[in-house]
Amino acid sequence: MAKTAPPRVLLVEDEPAQRAVLAYNLEAEGFDVIQADNGEDALLLVAEEAPDIIILDWMMPKLSGIEVCRRLKMRPETRGIPIIMLSARAEEVDRIRGLETGADDYVVKPYSVLELMARARAQLRRVRPSTAGVMLEYEDIRLDPESHRAYRSEKVLKLGPTEFKLLVTLMERPGRVFSREQLLDLVWGRDIYVDTRTVDVHVGRLRKSLMQFGGTDPVRTVRGAGYALG
Amino acid sequence: MAKTAPPRVLLVEDEPAQRAVLAYNLEAEGFDVIQADNGEDALLLVAEEAPDIIILDWMMPKLSGIEVCRRLKMRPETRGIPIIMLSARAEEVDRIRGLETGADDYVVKPYSVLELMARARAQLRRVRPSTAGVMLEYEDIRLDPESHRAYRSEKVLKLGPTEFKLLVTLMERPGRVFSREQLLDLVWGRDIYVDTRTVDVHVGRLRKSLMQFGGTDPVRTVRGAGYALG
């Protein structure tokens, strides 16, 4: 399996502070970030840098995000690049949709950065499924998303579907602390309503499953914050 | 595992998304993929890269697939390379055929990816018989896609057509989990509408067929995800 270059994201946002925050987080996620603060530059950079995905603010000087999106979706050579639109209010999403700009996803401000990351990854997976085929590893735990199998010290772990997804999420960023809300978002899905305590129970189940052959507990509880691996 | 170098396929398709999907699948199949998004580049790449097989979209900017095909089949040094043409509609196939482009095979969009892979392998076998006799193997199951026969421990298995395709799909990537939707896509074909539960039934039938002489069940059910071999 070939080692793929880090995915390149073009971040188009005119507000410097917001752009900085996003850029920081995207880089932390392992993206190569290219930045632009207006639509014109964005179009140029798409041609020059061939990004894998574009995050595009709606309101911008010179060329609005809508216009940029429409132009990109018109040209065959750029049509395939996923575009996520950022918009200030929920009503605008409907309006943008109505304009048939062809954006692949919409995120409403104020958005959860984590959610935006998740959606970016989702879009990327859609176009570049080559992200699959990697083996997630943390200490003596190995996890193969493709074969849906998890091992600890060469032994196959028996995990329920939710435990598996939970472990995938945690292993994608070992050390990072996920709040219960974030985990509900990432593991259960954005819209479903379940009690946050449910996370505790499943973390418990995951712990038990991870230690079914002995070994130490790799899941760290961060009081008042959430859970993390290691 | 073959000791020969991986076969090189030149994929010529102007639509980036489709090209990405195909490239991914071809790579997963063990091909070395060279990509082009227009006819001119394609001709250059044929000279530079000497691919073993070419998959060529019909409609393309600059130089159409038909034209590329015709030129390649004119030159003696490239005539031997098998060409599979992709065309948007069934009627076009007749038309292309009428143009005597000399393509070796035609696949109509929307095609099943599995079907395209199978045809690519078939063409390849025709030219590079060293690859012939590719026998898919997993544990004591052997499967010859060409003679359409499957064995388990030297005994010939009796399989229905759908069971056979299902087994081919699973055996091409042992261990990988296929969702019901993916299997419908790969085995039944892209556009057909059948219930996903139908997959369950056929997996059941395949299981029974695989164990008609005894032995263990090689098909693994992954709850909430799909099925895999081993």
Add this chain to the structure above:
DNA sequence: TTCAGATGTTACATTTTCGTCGCAAGACTG
């Protein structure tokens, strides 16, 4: 140490998912 809030654990009712059977419609064969 004491205590309140946060977290771990268990049990259980409910929901979801799966395996299999049977049947009717369609495809194919001779």
Add this chain to the structure above:
DNA sequence: CAGTCTTGCGACGAAAATGTAACATCTGAA
């Protein structure tokens, strides 16, 4: 045309997974 094989799907029991409440335990601050 008759007969066989294949297929899709509804149905139903079994098994797994899930969410939640209740209770036990732990942590950190005063």
